[in-house]
Amino acid sequence: MADIMRDTPALPTVTRREDYTPPAWLVPTVDLGFTLDPAKTRVTARLDVRRNGDSDAPLRLDGARQPVIAVRVDGVVFNDFRLEGDDLVIPLTGDAHIVETEVEIAPERNTQLMGLYASGGNLCTQCEAEGFRRITYFPDRPDVLSIYRVRMSADRARLPVLLANGDPVAHGSDEDGRHWADWHDPFPKPSYLFALVAGDLAVNRDTFTTRSGRTVDLGIWVRARDLARTSHALDALKTAMAWDERVYGREYDLDVFNIVAVDDFNFGAMENKGLNIFNSRYILADPDTATDYDYDAIAAVVAHEYFHNWSGNRITCRDWFQLSLKEGFTVYRDQGFSADQGSAAVKRIEDVRSLRAAQFPEDAGPLAHPVRPESYIEISNFYTSTIYNKGAELVRMLATMLGPVAFRAGTDLYFDRFDGTAATCEDFVASLEEASGVDLTQFRLWYAQAGTPRISASLTHEAGGGRATLQLAQHVPATPGQPHKSPMVIPLKVRLFGAETGRALADEQLILLTDTAETIVFEAVTERPVLSINRGFSAPVVIDSDRTPGELAFLSAHDDDPFARYEAMQQLMLDTLVAGALGSPVDHTAVIDAVAATLDDTTLDPAFVAEAVLLPSDSFVGDQLSVVDPDAIFAAREALRHDLGRALSESWRAAYAVPVGPYSYSPEAKGRRRLRNVALGYIAASGADDADALAYAQFEAADNMTDRQAALTTLVGGGSPLRDTAVATFYNRYADNGLVIDKWFQTQALSPRADTGAVVAGLARHPDFTLSNPNRARSLIGAFAVNQRAFHALDAAGKGPGYRFLADQLIALDRLNPQTAAKLLPPLDRWRRFDPVRSALMKAELERIVATPGLSKDLFEQASKSLE
Ligand code: B3K
Ligand code: ZN
Numbered sequence: 047m048a049d050i051m052r053d054t055p056a057l058p059t060v061t062r063r064e065d066y067t068p069p070a071w072l073v074p075t076v077d078l079g080f081t082l083d084p085a086k087t088r089v090t091a092r093l094d095v096r097r098n099g100d101s102d103a104p105l106r107l108d109g110a111r112q113p114v115i116a117v118r119v120d121g122v123v124f125n126d127f128r129l130e131g132d133d134l135v136i137p138l139t140g141d142a143h144i145v146e147t148e149v150e151i152a153p154e155r156n157t158q159l160m161g162l163y164a165s166g167g168n169l170c171t172q173c174e175a176e177g178f179r180r181i182t183y184f185p186d187r188p189d190v191l192s193i194y195r196v197r198m199s200a201d202r203a204r205l206p207v208l209l210a211n212g213d214p215v216a217h218g219s220d221e222d223g224r225h226w227a228d229w230h231d232p233f234p235k236p237s238y239l240f241a242l243v244a245g246d247l248a249v250n251r252d253t254f255t256t257r258s259g260r261t262v263d264l265g266i267w268v269r270a271r272d273l274a275r276t277s278h279a280l281d282a283l284k285t286a287m288a289w290d291e292r293v294y295g296r297e298y299d300l301d302v303f304n305i306v307a308v309d310d311f312n313f314g315a316m317e318n319k320g321l322n323i324f325n326s327r328y329i330l331a332d333p334d335t336a337t338d339y340d341y342d343a344i345a346a347v348v349a350h351e352y353f354h355n356w357s358g359n360r361i362t363c364r365d366w367f368q369l370s371l372k373e374g375f376t377v378y379r380d381q382g383f384s385a386d387q388g389s390a391a392v393k394r395i396e397d398v399r400s401l402r403a404a405q406f407p408e409d410a411g412p413l414a415h416p417v418r419p420e421s422y423i424e425i426s427n428f429y430t431s432t433i434y435n436k437g438a439e440l441v442r443m444l445a446t447m448l449g450p451v452a453f454r455a456g457t458d459l460y461f462d463r464f465d466g467t468a469a470t471c472e473d474f475v476a477s478l479e480e481a482s483g484v485d486l487t488q489f490r491l492w493y494a495q496a497g498t499p500r501i502s503a504s505l506t507h508e509a510g511g512g513r514a515t516l517q518l519a520q521h522v523p524a525t526p527g528q529p530h531k532s533p534m535v536i537p538l539k540v541r542l543f544g545a546e547t548g549r550a551l552a553d554e555q556l557i558l559l560t561d562t563a564e565t566i567v568f569e570a571v572t573e574r575p576v577l578s579i580n581r582g583f584s585a586p587v588v589i590d591s592d593r594t595p596g597e598l599a600f601l602s603a604h605d606d607d608p609f610a611r612y613e614a615m616q617q618l619m620l621d622t623l624v625a626g627a628l629g630s631p632v633d634h635t636a637v638i639d640a641v642a643a644t645l646d647d648t649t650l651d652p653a654f655v656a657e658a659v660l661l662p663s664d665s666f667v668g669d670q671l672s673v674v675d676p677d678a679i680f681a682a683r684e685a686l687r688h689d690l691g692r693a694l695s696e697s698w699r700a701a702y703a704v705p706v707g708p709y710s711y712s713p714e715a716k717g718r719r720r721l722r723n724v725a726l727g728y729i730a731a732s733g734a735d736d737a738d739a740l741a742y743a744q745f746e747a748a749d750n751m752t753d754r755q756a757a758l759t760t761l762v763g764g765g766s767p768l769r770d771t772a773v774a775t776f777y778n779r780y781a782d783n784g785l786v787i788d789k790w791f792q793t794q795a796l797s798p799r800a801d802t803g804a805v806v807a808g809l810a811r812h813p814d815f816t817l818s819n820p821n822r823a824r825s826l827i828g829a830f831a832v833n834q835r836a837f838h839a840l841d842a843a844g845k846g847p848g849y850r851f852l853a854d855q856l857i858a859l860d861r862l863n864p865q866t867a868a869k870l871l872p873p874l875d876r877w878r879r880f881d882p883v884r885s886a887l888m889k890a891e892l893e894r895i896v897a898t899p900g901l902s903k904d905l906f907e908q909a910s911k912s913l914e
Contacts, residue, residue, distance in 0.1 A: 058423045058903050063367040069185055070103040072096045073192045074234075078182065082200040082244050084154040084164045088115075090146065091182040097141040104137040105145065106130075107183035108176070110161070114183075118146040134183040147183050156180070157818060157862040165310035166269070168245025169205065170323055172316055175366055175425045178237035188363045189468040191234035198242060199226040205244040207267065211235070211319045213301050231319055233299065234466065236362050241318030243267070243306045250276040254284050254298070257291045262298050266329065267306040275330040278341060278711075279305065279348050286349035289383050294457060296356045305329065305348070309784060312820050312865050313429065314347050317354035324351070327785050327821060333709045333750040335786050338716045340751075345387065350380035356461060364468040366425045370417045370493075371471045373429075374437020378445075381438060388653075388713035391608035395657045398583045398609070401439065402666055405431035405586075409498045410669070411875050412912045414525040418471050418493040423907040426865045432496070439586035440492050444478055446537050446556065446584055447489070452482035488535045488560060496525040499534055501559065503591040505542075505577040514542065514571040519563040520587075526914065533562045539581035540566075541607070544573040545597070548604045551575055556584070576600055578614075581607040595621065595636040602640045602658070603647070612658045615640055619686070623667045626682030627675060634689045641690055645697045652701075653717030656724045661686060664834040674879045676838040680798070684731070691732025698732070701725040702740075709750045716752075723756035730760045738766035745772050755789055762797045787814055788825035795829035795836075802836035803848050810855070817859045820866045827855045831873035838884055846887040849874065853891035856905065857898050864902030871895075871905065875912035889913065 072095070079090035095105055109132050117124045117136065120143055127136045136145060156163035161180025162171050171181065179186040196210040202225040208217070212231025219225045229242075248270040254262045264283060266276045283305070290296040300320045311325035328347040331340055357379060358372035385393040408414060408431050415428070417437050422428050445453040456478035464473055471493050479486045499522045507514045518538070522531035536559040542551040551571055568575070576597045580589050593601075598621075601614035619637055626632045641659050644650065650658075661683055668674035691698065702725040706718045726744065730737040738761060745757035754776070761772040773794070780786035791814075795806050809815060809826055817823050830848070831837050837848040852874065859867040877888035895901070895909040 058906060060421050060423055061366075061425070062421045063365070063419070066365050066367075069098055069187060069190050070101045071105050071185060071190075072098045073185060073190055075195070076184070076192045077195045078197070078240075080196070080198045080242065082153075082169055082198055082205060084167070084169060085152060087151050087153055087162060087169075088148065089151060089182045090148045091184065093145045093147075093184070095138070095143050095145050097138075104135050105143075106185070107134040107136070107147075108132065108179035108186040109134050109149075109183040110180040112149045112151050112180070112182075115148040115150060116146075117148075118144075120144050121146075132179070149182055151181065158865065159310055159312050159820070159863060160865065162242070163310070165308040167204075168243065168247065168308065169200075170243045170245070170306065170308050171241045171318075172312065172323065173240050173318070174238040174316060175429075176238075178240055181240075184237050186237050187365070188236040188238060189365065191236055191362070191466075191468065193234050194231045194240060196229045196242060197226060198229075198244060199224050200244045205246065207247045207249075208242075208244050209267070209304055209306065209321055210242040211240060211321050213320070231300075233319060233360070235319050235359060236468065239317070239319045239359055239362075241316070241321040241323055243321065243323065245306075246270075247306065248273045250280055252280055252284065254287050254303075256287075256297045258297060260298075260301075262287075262300070263302050265302070265304045267304060268326070268329065272307070272326070272330050275332045275335070276307075278331045278336075279329045279344050282345035282348040283352060285345070285387070286352045286383060289349070289386065290353055290356070290379075293382065293386075294356070294379070294454070294461075296353075296461065298355060299360070303352075305351075309821070310819055312863070315351045317351040317358055319355070319359050322351045324348075325821065327788070330785060333711070335751055335780070335783055337750075337752040337755055338711070338719060341711055342384065342388075342716075346380050346384050349383045350376055353379045353383070360466065361461065361464045362468045364470050366422070366428065367418055367420070368470045369425075369428060370433045370437030370440075371469060371474055373434045374417065374439075375441050375474065377434050377438035378441035381442075388716070389651055391612075392651070392653045392657055392717075394582060394609050395612050395654075397435070397438075399657075401431070401435050401586060402669075403663065405435045406498050406588075407665070407669055407876065408432055408872070409436070409496060409525070410523070411872070412526060412878075412914055413872065413875055413908065414496045416494050416496045416528075420527070424864075424868070424902075424904045426904055427868055427907050436586055443492070443537050443585060444475075444486070444489070446539075447535075447558070448478060448482045448484055452484070453478065456481035491532060491534045495522055495531050495534065496528055497523045497531065499536060499585075499587045501536060501538070501580075501585075501587050501589050503577065503579050503589055505575060505591075507571060507574055509574070512570050512572055514568040514575050516540070516566040516568070516577065517563070518557070518559050518566065520559055521562075526911070533560065535560050536585045536587060538579055539584040539607075541578045541581060541605075542568060542571065542575040543578060543601070543604060545576050545600065546573050548600075550606065554581060554607075578605050578607065578610045580613070581605075581610045583609055583613070593617075599636055599640040599643075603643045608654055612654070615644065615658050616662055620662050620667065620670065623662065623679070623682050623686060624670050626685060627667060627671060627678045629678070632682075634686055634693075637686065638690055638693045642694055642697060645694065645701065651717055652704075652721040653713065656717065656720040659690075659728075660724060665832065668834060668879070671879075673881055674834075674838075674876070675881065676834050680835040684798075687728065687731035688733060691728040691730070691734075694728070695732055695734070698725040698728045702729065719750075719752050723753065726756060726760055730764060738764050738768050742768045742772060745775075751786070751789075755793065759793050759796075762793050763799060765799075784819070785821070788821050791815070791822065792825040792829040795826050796833050798833075798835060800839070802830070802833060803839050803851070806830045806836070807847070807851055810851070817855070818862055820863065823855075823859060823863075823866060824870070827852065827859075828870050831870065837873060838880070840883070844883060846884060846891075849887050849891045853895055857895060857901075860898075860902050860905045861900075864904035867902070868904035868908045871908040871912065875908070877912070 075094045077092040081088040154164040160177035208227035210229035215228040217227040247267040307326040307329035315324040459481045460477035541554040598614045598618040605611045741757045741760040748754035
């Protein structure tokens, strides 16, 4: 039976930020003992507890109803404890005691993958946010910082490697075939950063010498057969360690830094002190099995988790409402790292694309919440794009407003002042404020107010007088629980270009819009100006401007900010697609000409060109409409793709013909591969007779997964007999590699074909499909649910089989792994955005989910809030 403790959904407990109180008891040191066995693990915990302040509260330890075998207080057996719900309550009379507990847990029955669990026969942990309590009874909150000593023992043959946080202290063997290891972490840490791993693992070792000359032993631990695919992650780790020293002055602090890759993991990776545990998809790579996107993501996640050592571990969060303190800042840091490894412009485009794909819809829907939320039922539901990606945008705006020198002074002050503590978002902002002297009073609203601000921008020019006037107005939309908003400070980078000469009319300006409406005057504007605004995406807002198609096309060719060029092209495409989806007569000429100009501009980086010529996604077009019509959007987008493909056929073929040469993971080679594969997509969209043959030839000849998967994507979206051959060949070639088989499921689930829903339903019955592996569940169910056309397709009876499929899968997944199930729900929360038929069908599925007996609080919170 699944090892799941279920709360009663009818009576969910709401945790509120305003109710924060400091812990009644602290635990300066803790000694843990693990007698490890996948079936039955004995855990002993020796807590040195100290009363905090003058409360007379009993010691209350969080748990998960694991059987208590013994409790001792100050060395004496103590039976006067009580179990209240999930908590172990121990009345204590003095102010300092030694409390010992002994419990038993069953890692191999832990399907939630929170706490201590088994993956591929090895044992590992995941404790953030509240997993530690599933291991042992403990004040499982981030403001209780303890020094941990850990002793593990296990069967030497089965689990030969024993790792935990910090530094190894001692190890040895027992006569009965078991062995043991002691680890000590000298840095006080919250329980969510605890980790251990016991398994049959091989290691790729290296060293890193810090700028102060200390040698750190690095190790990446994987199954022996995966060892050859760890070098990219190890290189990224060393690059990240040096980058953090150079850019933020942060040096690593232990003698050992280990990373372990596991196949069963609820999210990307975890920053446990000195022992990061990773989803194997963010570690393992070689050219034959990982795409350029995978390589980039591996480097970004390795860096992200490493950067947490300071932004998260040395300074942690006071409570989970402060989650963006570590996550937003760390995403900002990893974005900066990735930008420095290749094209900063392309990185910015990718980041904004994903912000718009996930965070903007979240901010506009029923699950909208501020970057610093006010309440939650299940904290796991708040590891959101808003906390992570909008949180990073907030830090980016702060960096923009302060400038690089003051920003670095601010982060230095923050790291210095709060080192070793559990801090708040306010502590971070106040540090930047103090170090820079910039008043951030109004900026704090960004942490408190949800919703994506909309800025309207209108530029007028007095032809004879040389004066241009920019009218700006902001509106922050209402979000759940926040009907009225105050104006925010919006940092907008702006520049004017001359429509006739194409030259910049003045330097770039940083405008801080602080009121509901403001007028900015530009003098000495000698020719008709064109407005370039929100350059570099300086604020995470929507810009509504009255720029004409001609002006957008002009900017897409002449703006000197690459992001603004991309953005102008996107806006031009978006306006065209929205008009098409609404049934207005559309002329594709402006888009075709702008794309042609970009393709012909030989000064541009191919990676940038590849991004710039891609059309906005179906979902993003849907986000612009008051009623989403998936079929009309799909048709409009396909029509534009087709016309672009045909009209620029020669350019696409020329781009496709540029050889990339033998595989290399350089920014140049990546960019050329990207452009070639985008060109292949347009050749296919044009309906060219040879498109599938071209794709199949590429599929067969590819010396890397980027090209092979791109070819497969083209074939899977098409109608030739080569489609089935490619699908079968790909499967057979990679049948023993789970990460590649995930791609196989995902590529089919993302197909634009009309039969995708039926294909996906069939794949859910494939022998390789399982809900118990989160990567596999996401690769099929998660991918299908963001395929707007397929997910929202109605059948002949006018029903929504996609909605029913998703709800069925989520209900089944919830019994195994509530956290992963809840993460996959949001596509249904858009129900208000569709026509009455779809809307009612989606709502009915949400209601069915909420009414399911024994639902987890994770899925209950997501589904019930979606209905509010
Ligand atoms: N801090 C972890 C995420 C934990 C998610 C818990 N539900 C990984 C990261 O953001 O780096
Ligand atoms: Zn993180």
